[in-house]
C-alpha cells in the first residue's frame with residue numbers, strides 16, 4: 001500500500017516536471033516518457049520481469065542499449081537481464097538462429113513469412129511460463145522489432161497478448177541529403193549539413209549516432225550523403241576516408257551509405273579527357289573507383305545519379321543515352337551487389353514540349369534496357385514536388401524496369417521549415433493513386449513495392465529535411481514528415497492518419513484531449529497549404545530561385561519552363577494549363593481511364609482542374625461559383641484554416657512542454673502571415689487579367705500588387721551556392 005502511494009507520488013512528480021521542463025525537440029519521437037497510467041504501468045512491469053537477450057553483434061549491442069534506455073525511462077526502473085531457466089514474464093530478444101528449439105517451434109511459421117529485416121513480436125507460453133519474444137532472421141530485424149515494441153509502449157498499447165509479424169515492403173528505404181560539401185544544404189531549411197567534413201574522420205559527432213538511431217527506429221536503411229548536384233571531390237581518397245567513418249557509425253543501425261556520382265568525375269578527378277560511358281578508359285576508371293570504395297566500405301550501397309538534368313553532366317554530352325550511362329556504373333557495382341539509382345528528373349530548354357511530358361517521353365522507350373541493379377528514381381509528380389501534383393505518369397508505364405519513388409521531405413514548395421503541412425497526407429495521396437495500368441487497383445504503391453509488375457528491386461527515397469538545428473528539422477512538426485516518410489518507406493500502404501497518431505503519441509502526449517485536435521490539424525494542414533498557395537490545380541507559381549513566397553508574375557527567366565507564367569497561363573480569357581488533346585496532351589501519357597476522367601470537365605476533380613484545363617474566369621464550378629470567385633474563396637479558406645490552426649494550438653498549451661508549444665505558436669503565426677501574403681499577392685496579380693472584383697467572403701488585400709512584387713529575399717535559405 002505504502003509502495004503504491006510512493007509510486008503515485010513519483011508519477012505526479014514526473015508529470016509536474018514534464019510540464020515545466022523545456023524540451024528542445026532533440027529527442028525526436030524517441031523521448032521515452034514515464035508511463036502515467038497506473039494500471040498500464042503495472043501491466044508493463046509484470047510482463048517485463050526480465051530481459052533475455054542473445055548475441056553480441058554491434059547491432060545487438062545498440063539494440064540492448066535502446067531497450068535499457070526505453071524501459072528505464074518508461075517504467076522508471078531497470079529490468080534485469082537474466083538467463084531463461086525457470087523465469088517467467090521475460091522479454092526474449094534474439095536472432096532466430098539463437099532461439100532454443102522450444103521457442104523456435106512457437107514462431108517458426110511466422111519466421112517463414114518474413115522478408116529481409118522483418119520481425120516478430122509474439123507472446124508465447126512455455127509450460128506455465130509466459131514470455132514475449134522479439135525475433136528476426138537477421139540482427140537488424142531484431143533491432144527494428146525492439147524499436148517497434150518500445151513504440152507500442154510509447155503509445156500505451158497493451159503488450160500482454162501480442163502477435164505481430166511485420167516486414168518491410170520495400171528494399172531500399174533511404175534519405176537523400178542535398179548536402180553540399182561546404183555544409184550548405186540545397187533546399188535545406190533547418191541549418192547546415194550534419195556532416196562536418198572538416199573534422200571527419202577522426203571526430204565522430206554524437207549527432208551521427210543519434211541520426212542513425214532515429215532512422216533505424218523507423219526502418220530507414222540507407223542514406224545518400226551528398227547533393228545530387230554532385231561534387232566529384234567526394235569520390236577522392238581524402239573524402240572517402242570520411243565517408244568510411246560515417247559508414248562505420250551507421251552500420252550497427254543497418255544503414256548503408258550511398259554517394260552521388262558526378263558523371264564527369266573521370267575528367268574532374270581522374271585526369272581523363274572524356275566521361276563517355278562507352279569509352280574503355282572511362283569504364284575502367286569507374287571500375288577502379290568502385291573497387292576503391294568497396295575496399296574501404298564493404299557494404300557500400302551504390303551511386304545516386306542526376307545526369308543531363310538542370311546543367312548536370314551526363315551521357316548525352318557524348319551522344320549516349322541514360323541506359324549507356326546507368327549500365328556503365330551498374331557494371332562496376334554489380335560484383336559487390338551495389339545499385340545505381342538513376343534519376344528521371346529531366347527536362348530540357350531545347351525541348352519545347354510541356355515539361356510535364358518530358359521525363360516520360362525520354363525514359364519510357366528505355367523500358368527493359370537497364371541492367372538488373374539499376375533502379376530509376378522518379379519524383380512523385382511530373383513537375384517538381386508541388387503542393388499538389390497528379391502522380392508521375394511514369395509510374396506503371398515501365399513494367400520491365402524497377403522504379404523507385406522520390407518524395408521531398410524538405411518543404412521547398414510547401415513553406416520551408418516555417419509552415420506546418422503534414423506531408424504523409426501528400427505521400428498517401430500519391431501512393432494510393434490508381435494508375436489503371438493493370439486494371440483497377442493498380443496503385444502507385446503497388447508499382448513501387450514491386451507487386452504490380454513483379455519487381456525484385458524496390459525502393460523509396462526522401463529528400464531530407466534534416467540539418468544541424470537543435471531539433472533537426474527546424475519546425476517541430478517537420479519531424480513528423482521525416483517520421484512519416486520512414487514509416488511509408490517501410491510500408492507504402494499505411495495511412496497518414498495512423499502515422500500521425502503514432503507520431504503524436506511518441507513525440508508529445510497520449511492525452512486524447514491533445515491527440516484529437518492536433519491530429520485533425522495535422523491531417524488538414526497540407527490541404528490548407530494547397531489552398532493558400534496553389535488552389536484548384538495551380539502549380540509552380542513560386543518566386544524565382546529560392547521558391548519562397550508567391551511569384552506568379554515572374555516571366556523573364558531565360559528558360560521558359562522556369563517561369564511561373566509558363567504554368568498558370570493566365571490571360572484575359574482565363575487561367576490554367578491545357579494538357580488535354582487541345583493543348584499539350586500530357587494526358588496521353590496516362591492510362592485511358594485516367595485520360596478520360598481528367599480530360600472531361602464533368603469528371604475532372606476540381607483539385608486538379610487548372611493542372612489539366614485552361615478555363616474562362618467565369619467558368620462555373622460545381623458549387624455554382626465562377627472560377628474567379630471559387631479561386632478567391634479557396635485562397636481565403638486556406639487563410640481561415642490556418643487561423644483555426646493557431647486557435648487550436650493555443651488551446652493545447654496545458655498538454656505539452658512550454659518550449660515546443662511556444663515554438664509552434666510562433667511558427668503558426670508566421671504561417672498565417674504568409675498565407676495572407678500568398679492570397680493577396682496571387683489574387684491581386686490574377687485580377688489584372690480577370691478584371692473582376694473580389695467576391696464577398698474574401699478579405700481585401702491591405703497592400704498593392706506593386707508592394708508584393710517588390711519583395712526580395714536575397715538570403716533566403718536553401719539556394720544552391722555558386723562556386
Ligand code: GCV
Pocket residue numbers: 178186187228229306310345384412720
Ligand atoms: C537538387 C528542383 C530543385 C533543385 C533540385 C532539383 C532536383 O529543381 O529546385 O534545387 O536540385 O529539383 O531534384 O534535382
